Amino acid sequence: MENAADFIWMNGEMVPWEDAKVHVLTHGLHYGTGVFEGVRAYETARGTAIFRHQDHIDRLFASAKLYYMPIPFSREEIRAATHDTISRNGLASCYIRPIVFRGYGTMGLFPLEVRVDVAISVWKWGAYLGDASKTDGIRAKVSSWRRIGPDALIPHAKASGQYLNSILAKIESHKAGYEEAILLDHVGNVCEGSGENIFIVRDGTIHTPPQTASILDGVSRRSLIQIARDLGYTVLERDIARAELYLADEVFVCGTAAELVPVREIDDHAIGEDGRPGEITLVLQRAYDDALHGRSERYAEWLDVVPARAPA
Numbered sequence: 001m002e003n004a005a006d007f008i009w010m011n012g013e014m015v016p017w018e019d020a021k022v023h024v025l026t027h028g029l030h031y032g033t034g035v036f037e038g039v040r041a042y043e044t045a046r047g048t049a050i051f052r053h054q055d056h057i058d059r060l061f062a063s064a065k066l067y068y069m070p071i072p073f074s075r076e077e078i079r080a081a082t083h084d085t086i087s088r089n090g091l092a093s094c095y096i097r098p099i100v101f102r103g104y105g106t107m108g109l110f111p112l113e114v115r116v117d118v119a120i121s122v123w124k125w126g127a128y129l130g131d132a133s134k135t136d137g138i139r140a141k142v143s144s145w146r147r148i149g150p151d152a153l154i155p156h157a158k159a160s161g162q163y164l165n166s167i168l169a170k171i172e173s174h175k176a177g178y179e180e181a182i183l184l185d186h187v188g189n190v191c192e193g194s195g196e197n198i199f200i201v202r203d204g205t206i207h208t209p210p211q212t213a214s215i216l217d218g219v220s221r222r223s224l225i226q227i228a229r230d231l232g233y234t235v236l237e238r239d240i241a242r243a244e245l246y247l248a249d250e251v252f253v254c255g256t257a258a259e260l261v262p263v264r265e266i267d268d269h270a271i272g273e274d275g276r277p278g279e280i281t282l283v284l285q286r287a288y289d290d291a292l293h294g295r296s297e298r299y300a301e302w303l304d305v306v307p308a309r310a311p312a
């Protein structure tokens, strides 16, 4: 893999990257019985710092609970293991992927007696939607695939199997020549991108789909709602009709991997005046970048600084 690091933490042990393997009959591989997180650590003046680490760990435990999966480590153990994995790999900034999955030993759909394994990987990962995405914005397409509904799966969980839905949307948008898919929810309102939450701006007010629109409760989304309100903007969490995407003055998506990315075109409609990133989008992007990189005093408590490694 490009950007492979040296070690992966697996069930309490630090394992060389190339030896971090599972059996081909791993339950999660067959049935998607895993839950995971996507987290980022940034190089800051206080050292390497993990953005909203506790919130990501809490969501990992929430996803596991929703799938009746007991995590055989405490929140504090996962946190410390993540710190160790980053320092052991000597990374100043990285993407962090903890995964909890049903392991090897028993097949069949009844999972409750199958062992639960945990791994934490870290690696260098650049802008998820491409280097130019943050400055130039992206072109998106409303997908023909609806986001998983709450009566079939659990939008609030970040579970491995659920991502087949995002993957279908991603493939469709890619084949059609777009950089990202926007999924509607089960009733046809705007939901989110294949791996990001979505916001629109109309007449100076910021709108984003609510928790009941089958969204993943994104950490970036929560952060941006707070930042926007702190800056004095009105943010409404409400159902958004598809046409409002095309009529919006500004649209942006946000997620841990992508960060804040303006959307310049949706279904071949230019967004706003000329498809260039809008004014409010740019203000929020700057404030969010400052928070991520530890340049903001106000959001300093969102950063979990990785303790410096004691000399060997």
Ligand SMILES: Cc1ncc(COP(=O)(O)O)c(C=O)c1O
Binding pocket: 038, 166, 192, 193, 194, 195, 196, 197, 215, 216, 217, 218, 219, 220, 221, 254, 255, 256, 257
């Ligand atoms: C489907 C989906 N929605 C939204 C998000 C954004 O969530 P977060 O900001 O917590 O990364 C992600 C990324 O994790 C995602 O996969």
